[in-house]
Amino acid sequence: MEQDAFDLAHISLRPLSLSDADDFMVWATDERVAKFCTWESSTSKDAAADYIQNNAKSCSLFQAICLGDRVIGFISVRSFEGNDEGRAKSAELGYVLGFKYWGKGIATKVVKQVVEMAFADLPDLERLEAVVDVENVASQRVLEKAGFRREGILRKFLFMKGKSRDMVMFSVISDEVGA
Numbered sequence: 001m002e003q004d005a006f007d008l009a010h011i012s013l014r015p016l017s018l019s020d021a022d023d024f025m026v027w028a029t030d031e032r033v034a035k036f037c038t039w040e041s042s043t044s045k046d047a048a049a050d051y052i053q054n055n056a057k058s059c060s061l062f063q064a065i066c067l068g069d070r071v072i073g074f075i076s077v078r079s080f081e082g083n084d085e086g087r088a089k090s091a092e093l094g095y096v097l098g099f100k101y102w103g104k105g106i107a108t109k110v111v112k113q114v115v116e117m118a119f120a121d122l123p124d125l126e127r128l129e130a131v132v133d134v135e136n137v138a139s140q141r142v143l144e145k146a147g148f149r150r151e152g153i154l155r156k157f158l159f160m161k162g163k164s165r166d167m168v169m170f171s172v173i174s175d176e177v178g179a
């Protein structure tokens with residue numbers, strides 16, 4: 001897809017905090033953004049604040065995607081450590097971007113950056129995975145461009161929005177980072 005002239009140098013990451021709840025509402029209430037996400041688009045500001053607080057606590061990395069000083073999305077890494085010891089060396093990547101910023105290469109840039117950060121900051125991490133709806137072609141493309149390997153389809157893996165959905169499993173492993 002053709003990308004607008006857009007300077008990716010204006011994109012940066014910083015920790016997402018409760019004071020970002022107003023910016024967060026812009027994409028959290030947008031059905032186009034929520035379509036392939038587990039949350040519903042009709043989120044209240046209190047629900048957004050809870051989501052931010054819970055993720056800030058439970059994620060190893062929970063970053064605001066910023067354009068200048070405006071928050072336009074977030075990206076997270078959630079470790080499985082503590083929940084499932086057999087998967088203690090794995091973590092899951094998630095990301096969301098406000099609709100008006102799609103198609104400019106922003107997600108690809110920050111996913112690449114966060115892969116480097118995650119393997120640098122989490123010394124025990126061996127596998128970073130992302131699970132994407134089979135219909136979410138843009139997100140699959142982002143992961144491919146960022147160096148993830150497509151591992152296969154998990155049939156009826158996730159019950160979301162009233163339906164069990166087929167998901168694609170992607171991963172990048174420690175041996176592949178910085179190689």
Ligand SMILES: CC(C)(COP(=O)(O)OP(=O)(O)OC[C@H]1O[C@@H](n2cnc3c(N)ncnc32)[C@H](O)[C@@H]1OP(=O)(O)O)[C@@H](O)C(=O)NCCC(=O)NCCS
Pocket residue numbers: 001002032033034036037094095096097098101102103104105106107108109130131132133136137138139141142
């Ligand atoms: C998925 C998402 C983060 C992508 O962000 P983005 O900044 O637009 O992604 P990029 O611009 O870096 O790359 C998108 C790629 O997908 C491609 N793409 C987008 N829509 C597409 C479609 N319908 N069919 C085929 N390719 C498509 C683009 O052309 C681009 O690939 P290219 O550079 O080879 O042309 C954004 O759409 C989003 O926030 N979606 C809602 C939340 C979500 O789905 N999160 C991920 C959950 S796993």
